[in-house]
Amino acid sequence: MTTLLIAEHDNGSLKEPTARALTAALAIGGDVQVLVAGKDCGAAAAEAARLAGVTKVLHAESDALAHQLAEPLAALIVALAAPYDAIVAAATSTGKNTMPRVAALLDVMQVSDVTGVVAADTFERPIYAGNAIETVQSPEAKRVLTVRSSAFKAAEAGGAAAVEPVDAAAAVAAGSAFVGAEIARLERPELTSARIVVSGGRAFQSAENFRKYLEPLADKLGAAIGASRAAVDAGYAPNDYQVGQTGKVVAPDLYIACGISGAIQHLAGMKDAKVIVAINKDPDAPIFQVADYGLVGDVFTLLPEFEKAL
Amino acid sequence: MHIMVVLRLVADLGGDIEIAHGGKDIDREWVDLKLNEFDDHALEEAIFLKEIVGAKVTAIMIDGDGVERSLQTALARGADEARRIAVDDTDGPISSRAMTPVVAAAAAELGADLVLTGVQSPEDIFGQLAPSLGAVLGWPQASAVSSVKPDDGSTITVQQEYSGGVSAAIRLPLPAVLGVQTASRPIRYVTGSKLRQAMAEEIPRIEATAAVAMPDVEIVELRVPDEAGGAVMLDGDADAIADEILRLLADRALLQVC
Numbered sequence: 001m002t003t004l005l006i007a008e009h010d011n012g013s014l015k016e017p018t019a020r021a022l023t024a025a026l027a028i029g030g031d032v033q034v035l036v037a038g039k040d041c042g043a044a045a046a047e048a049a050r051l052a053g054v055t056k057v058l059h060a061e062s063d064a065l066a067h068q069l070a071e072p073l074a075a076l077i078v079a080l081a082a083p084y085d086a087i088v089a090a091a092t093s094t095g096k097n098t099m100p101r102v103a104a105l106l107d108v109m110q111v112s113d114v115t116g117v118v119a120a121d122t123f124e125r126p127i128y129a130g131n132a133i134e135t136v137q138s139p140e141a142k143r144v145l146t147v148r149s150s151a152f153k154a155a156e157a158g159g160a161a162a163v164e165p166v167d168a169a170a171a172v173a174a175g176s177a178f179v180g181a182e183i184a185r186l187e188r189p190e191l192t193s194a195r196i197v198v199s200g201g202r203a204f205q206s207a208e209n210f211r212k213y214l215e216p217l218a219d220k221l222g223a224a225i226g227a228s229r230a231a232v233d234a235g236y237a238p239n240d241y242q243v244g245q246t247g248k249v250v251a252p253d254l255y256i257a258c259g260i261s262g263a264i265q266h267l268a269g270m271k272d273a274k275v276i277v278a279i280n281k282d283p284d285a286p287i288f289q290v291a292d293y294g295l296v297g298d299v300f301t302l303l304p305e306f307e308k309a310l
Numbered sequence: 311m312h313i314m315v316v317l318r319l320v321a322d323l324g325g326d327i328e329i330a331h332g333g334k335d336i337d338r339e340w341v342d343l344k345l346n347e348f349d350d351h352a353l354e355e356a357i358f359l360k361e362i363v364g365a366k367v368t369a370i371m372i373d374g375d376g377v378e379r380s381l382q383t384a385l386a387r388g389a390d391e392a393r394r395i396a397v398d399d400t401d402g403p404i405s406s407r408a409m410t411p412v413v414a415a416a417a418a419e420l421g422a423d424l425v426l427t428g429v430q431s432p433e434d435i436f437g438q439l440a441p442s443l444g445a446v447l448g449w450p451q452a453s454a455v456s457s458v459k460p461d462d463g464s465t466i467t468v469q470q471e472y473s474g475g476v477s478a479a480i481r482l483p484l485p486a487v488l489g490v491q492t493a494s495r496p497i498r499y500v501t502g503s504k505l506r507q508a509m510a511e512e513i514p515r516i517e518a519t520a521a522v523a524m525p526d527v528e529i530v531e532l533r534v535p536d537e538a539g540g541a542v543m544l545d546g547d548a549d550a551i552a553d554e555i556l557r558l559l560a561d562r563a564l565l566q567v568c
């Protein structure tokens with residue numbers, strides 16, 4: 001059995017979900033080869049070759065692959081698919097854009113958002129916005145899987161696989177063109193990969209308060225900042241801070257929820273955090289049901305004291 | 311431009327999930343249906359495009375309970391036409407991936423050159439519909455789109471969101487498929503009188519011209535994850551609590567106080 005793992009990278013280096021998806025790919029059993037497809041992505045391919053457990057790295061170079069747009073990348077994966085029993089990618093934006101296209105082109109059902117590998121053909125995944133877990137068996141001869149990377153530990157470095165160039169002629173740009181990226185410059189860790197997330201809710205009452213009370217704490221802890229949808233909708237925090245069913249799914253080592261009630265849609269985005277600390281003035285707030293540690297009190301007095309005490 | 315919007319009704323579960331007897335599906339007996347939130351954004355974006363460039367908007371749904379009403383609402387919101395598509399032999403709801411061939415055939419028949427749908431649904435968290443439609447139709451596609459700008463009539467430029475605060479502008483030639491995350495403007499609600507007017511309209515029902523894709527993934531089990539036991543409440547002064555939390559972080563080798 002051989003699995004092809006699709007690497008996510010920015011040409012210069014691998015993105016963290018790749019090493020996590022590798023752990024899932026290894027759990028399926030058999031050989032795991034990694035496809036690094038991009039433009040001037042030799043460094044990312046070399047990095048993939050150093051991940052423990054990888055048997056071979058396929059390195060595809062093409063102008064059409066520079067931004068990993070869905071059409072050329074899917075076409076390349078389909079062209080390479082023949083020898084593999086499973087094709088795996090992290091369930092990131094790129095994976096989400098590309099893999100269903102691959103599955104449809106191969107005419108197989110994709111198993112999405114895998115959070116557990118039960119057997120080579122049996123997987124667990126969340127459904128109903130994360131409120132239930134489904135175990136599914138895929139009898140396909142070729143399986144297309146996407147992996148929720150936060151559910152798996154990152155594979156370690158320590159491998160020395162060969163990097164083999166592959167023909168990227170199949171990756172023809174189907175017409176979509178990358179016009180430009182707008183990157184919000186991040187001074188703090190990215191929300192989805194941060195080990196600590198400090199998150200704020202409606203309790204903050206204004207964008208000024210949100211920043212004034214959460215930023216110092218986040219800075220001290222080297223944490224990313226998240227928000228509830230109520231805080232985002234009210235304009236206290238930008239859109240991409242939102243954690244939850246319709247926002248980001250995070251699984252940090254520590255999640256500090258400040259003035260967040262704990263609606264099911266919010267929990268869907270953070271309940272896999274290893275340790276959850278909740279601060280809320282209402283002792284009956286539902287967030288305390290999922291939190292490991294709870295503090296009843298006012299965020300406006302507790303947070304500054306807490307930050308000082310750290 | 312002829313925009314086809316694909317709408318889906320999804321189970322309105324709130325927080326409570328009851329697993330049906332047999333352990334493979336939710337108990338649908340008392341579950342209400344509602345329009346998938348992201349599909350609502352896709353509809354809004356279509357109407358927005360219609361207003362700025364004069365597109366024709368056709369809303370479609372796979373026929374079933376509550377569908378006529380949802381399509382009437384779509385007409386009241388500004389869609390020009392609506393169709394319910396009848397598929398036979400369906401046992402329960404059709405997954406987003408399974409409906410792909412049916413929806414793709416409808417897009418071809420209606421002569422749509424832009425298909426909009428929601429980026430995901432509660433039953434399809436991953437968002438397979440737009441990318442698989444793109445593959446079946448052989449059209450380019452983009453998911454997680456937050457705004458659509460028509461260019462000269464033969465291309466559109468969309469804002470596609472990635473994680474970590476990154477978004478990119480992508481230009482796609484028409485015809486194309488988009489999975490919409492948020493519309494360019496807030497969703498507008500319709501007035502009662504418009505709605506009453508639309509309720510009188512009969513929504514044409516057309517037969518599907520393609521078969522639904524057979525699910526070849528078998529559900530072995532559906533379960534609700536274990537409830538956590540509840541928090542250990544910390545009290546004492548801020549210093550004591552801060553110490554306690556610091557200890558927790560240290561225990562887990564998480565301490566990186568800057």
Ligand SMILES: Cc1cc2nc3c(=O)[nH]c(=O)nc-3n(C[C@H](O)[C@H](O)[C@H](O)COP(=O)(O)OP(=O)(O)OC[C@H]3O[C@@H](n4cnc5c(N)ncnc54)[C@H](O)[C@@H]3O)c2cc1C
Pocket residue numbers: 200201202203204227228229230231242243244245246247248258259260261262263264265266269279280281282285297298299300347
């Ligand atoms: C389809 C759908 C999708 C959704 N997706 C998401 C999602 O992705 N993410 C998300 O977060 N929500 C989502 N929601 C919204 C969700 O249902 C809640 O409305 C939202 O999470 C509430 O945010 P909140 O906890 O900040 O606000 P509230 O529920 O208003 O809670 C505020 C909390 O702060 C406490 N508080 C107030 N003042 C203080 C103070 N001074 N000190 C300490 N505590 C204080 C209160 O006791 C209360 O518990 C979604 C809803 C729907 C219908």
